[in-house]
Amino acid sequence: MSWDDKFSKDAKSIRASEIRELLKILEDPGILSFAGGIPDPALFPMEQVKKIRMDIERQPDLDRQAMQYSQTEGYAPLRQWVADRHTTTETTLESGNILITNGAQQSLTLLATIFLEAGTPIAVADPTYLGALQVFGTRRPEYLRVETDENGVRLDRLEEAFKAGAKVFYTIPDFQNPGGMTIPEDRRRRIVELAHQYDVVILEDAAYRALYYDGPPPPSLFELEGQFLGEGQWQKAGLVIQLGTASKTLMPALRVGWTIAPKPILEKMVLLKQANDLHTSTLNQMIANGLFQKDFDEHTQRLRSVYQERKDAMLEALRQHLPNSVRFSTPTGGMFVWVQLPEGMNARRLLEKALDEEKIAFVPGEAFFAGSGGENTLRLSFSTCSPDVIRDGMQRLSALIQRECVEKVA
């Protein structure tokens, strides 16, 4: 039987990501992986989780509440925490601006359904987060690809995309996945101005914002839009919708993320989430809330100090060992270093050799482009390995790249 003729056009457009298929082999523990954009499980606050669980168990009503149907909007104390945490001088957030979702990925899904349909022009950075492209792709939009430099999206290219009719712009301003770039404050301010000039909704993905190592990132687009519009105006005129998550700072499998949006958007999202899966696991929301409410800043401070060492080890090893013809980003936070091999080299073929000869994995960069391109790029993650392992891995990977460069020249 052919199922294909039964599928919707949206479904037909869904293709397996070759990259994700490839990464399945990484479950082989013999492989040294710089591929996954995942936090180090050794840093999970398991003892605090245990305390929170026991605290819930000691309250029979709360314990059962944690397992009963609940509000689509999310667990009230957690929504309030997010609102308070993101309130600025200009923009006071209420829990009515916050929707708890199954990770920021579900926020993207809801927003994609709300804003996109076949042919809707959406501006995205080249490169950008693969998972965003995957979910946008299920709505079959028209991508307006915006070239980046070491400071993120280029303003001239962004304005071109806005002029060309972009309805939505998706961006990760802090320590971008995969490029590692952080957009500087002046460029951020200009992005907000352009969004208002051309009436473009901005989806600001702030997933990595708390993971800064060389000083905090510039104010978020959400904060800057508050300044741009003036006190209390975001609720009425805001175009910036911000997505956040517990996945990078706490633990991914809690599947707890959120959207911060003006109420007309948020209310639409709540209805859609209700239709999509009723609500997010209450127990997991309670755990996330407990972790956020107590010692969260200490916890992220610890993450920052561990990840900083790893980031510095990776950058230093790359500086030392990579051939001069290879460029790489110098992130100040997040989890990723972006590598540009010489033109003509293919990162996918390099990966095959790296797996085969060195048992080392990374992610070829082309999957992060909304279309063709990036065949000579790759993404390295420094989040899960110790500095020593990183140094060893980067030395061996660099040597392989060196060999490949020589072979190519020869």
Next chain:
Amino acid sequence: MSWDDKFSKDAKSIRASEIRELLKILEDPGILSFAGGIPDPALFPMEQVKKIRMDIERQPDLDRQAMQYSQTEGYAPLRQWVADRHTTTETTLESGNILITNGAQQSLTLLATIFLEAGTPIAVADPTYLGALQVFGTRRPEYLRVETDENGVRLDRLEEAFKAGAKVFYTIPDFQNPGGMTIPEDRRRRIVELAHQYDVVILEDAAYRALYYDGPPPPSLFELEGQFLGEGQWQKAGLVIQLGTASKTLMPALRVGWTIAPKPILEKMVLLKQANDLHTSTLNQMIANGLFQKDFDEHTQRLRSVYQERKDAMLEALRQHLPNSVRFSTPTGGMFVWVQLPEGMNARRLLEKALDEEKIAFVPGEAFFAGSGGENTLRLSFSTCSPDVIRDGMQRLSALIQRECVEKVA
């Protein structure tokens, strides 16, 4: 600012459910509610949950695994349990036929995206599950409404819908929500034949299947299709996709459900779920798995005995107190009794009076119709109240209905 012109057509079609808005007032503890289709939290297996959690905590690697990114398909032991549990003489299921979702509601969402788009004809019973209509509605299909009798969908009407081009048929064959009807075996067999005659995909929602009180329900459409097709044929030629859930037998806020589907469908669903929210909470899947693997049959036996008493109490009280002009269903399982008031009476207005005069709540039936109709119907749930409370509530509600009937005649 007007957000409306920024929304996709799908988003514009999403409307707040008046019923669900209304039901928010039910959080008032002073109200005696027969409204929610929810399990009794007093029956949640909290002690076993605690044991499972402690068991996970004693294994540090597993404990961290429960919080790390994981496979989209679901937790392997849980998938295997679902596969084994649903394997029949004719149809051997593998874990590759099982996708774990955030409750069966997310299974519906994924299937709606895969099979429906604007204008796709889909057959649904009149009445049917509100949440299914909500999620299908986000794809703007064309509803082919199939009249029901006390045995579920009428075959003549169903064949008309299939002839009219239905691509998909959504059905809850066991103890239907909201109607309480169970489709008898001969009618089920005919439904499977018709599906193959007209090449219609069947979404079989088996949410209430384990909650039988007067003997088990007939074989599922999935089982019968296996018999119809012959041994091993469902994998190649099956049209029945079955949805299941832990929400009704274990606990809703685990947000653990599943889809059982032939592999080409399941693989498409996995890709879509990966794009939509990466994966379902691992901890919750581990808890569900622990509960399913141990003493699950004893647990459901206990649920059945408690709910049976409540169901019988409700039916007896309605028989005793309702005016003769009011008809009601006599379910043999599930959570619901469906009431048809005399023509011309309005259940929504009755609810206002019931809340006002008796502090009693139920769900007006019209929300369960894919379009207009059902104004004189209502749904009562017997799942959360003791027999005494049910008897008292039904007596008072019946008296109110009696008063309203008299008033209407007068």
